[in-house]
Amino acid sequence: MKKTKFSAFLSTTVVCYLFWLLLTGQLVALIQPNNPFSAQVLIAGAIVSVLTALFSARFFVHEKAFWFFNPIKLILLAVYCLIIFMWELIKANVSMFCYVFGLKKTNPGIVKVETDLESEYAQSMLANSITLTPGTITMDIAESKGKTYYYIHWIDVSTQDMKEAGDSIKGTMEKWIRRIWR
Amino acid sequence: MEAANVFTFSAICFVVLALLLVYRLIKGPSVVDRAVAADSIDILADMALVLFALASKRSIYLDIALVTAVLGFVGSVMVSRYLEGRL
């Protein structure tokens, strides 16, 4: 089992504490004057998030620990989630509508697609983005000879060539994810 | 039209959609279909809970929806691990 690094522990604690504040409504107490801070909740949250981070930091953080707190990357992440990814999501949902109500024929199959992202987070983020768009599900990630491959179940296989299929599945998402996790 | 009525009506629509999925839950040829159908029923019931929270203006339903979401996720990951034989 891996040892927990201190930086990983610290960043996990901060994220856990922010999440606790969100869920218990203490961040809202800043805005509404009639709903003051409660010291009990704040202290209990601190204890719980330290304990949680002690157990779970080694699973979450493997690479740079403080990436999450870099504002430029956060802005890029927000642009990706709110504009680029949302547009892909809407397109894929509309085409799924066409498949379901018989406007287009389905033609399912599993294709193999290569990616050249290096960071683990970037690879899992691209896999999750592909799975979230209806019409494609990432089934497995395999590494062989230093290259990373996705096996993707695709509902309408238009081409079996690795490069063309990759362009048509990943679209602009891969470019943005590489930009975020550089 | 009053907003609360619209929310209640659309919540009922979500529940009807969830009931339609019970067909796939019962008939589904493989266990995977059943797992996916149960997950989707969970999500649709959650959406009905959110709409009821809006209609009755109480946020307590949202806590229940959050707990149901967590349990549904844990349940479907559990099922898939069991199917792979690693549990």
Place this chain on the structure above:
Amino acid sequence: MMDYVIYAFIAVSLIFALTGVVGMLRFKDSYSRMQASTCISTLGVLGVIIGAIIYSVAELSDISMAVKLGVLGLFYIVTSPISGHAIAKAAYRRGVRPEKKMKCDKYGEDLEDDN
């Protein structure tokens, strides 16, 4: 005026939830049904969540409710792909295959090569 925006979001959500349900009832093989269920957990959820956030901020002016709704939507977006590909991989390893042969099956070929 704001009401109609919220109703529009909820209607979009209902349409895509209906798409997912009909797809799950109508498609012939397990993997395609799984694809249809993704429709429910993306736009089917996001429409209701966005509409509810607008309603709770603009009409109820209850910000803690909006924050809770945001956490719920974020949770769905983060977790639904994880359970999705866990179930897809488990189904393939378990031996679930569509009745009609798939057009191409690179995963099966590579698994056979490994064994």
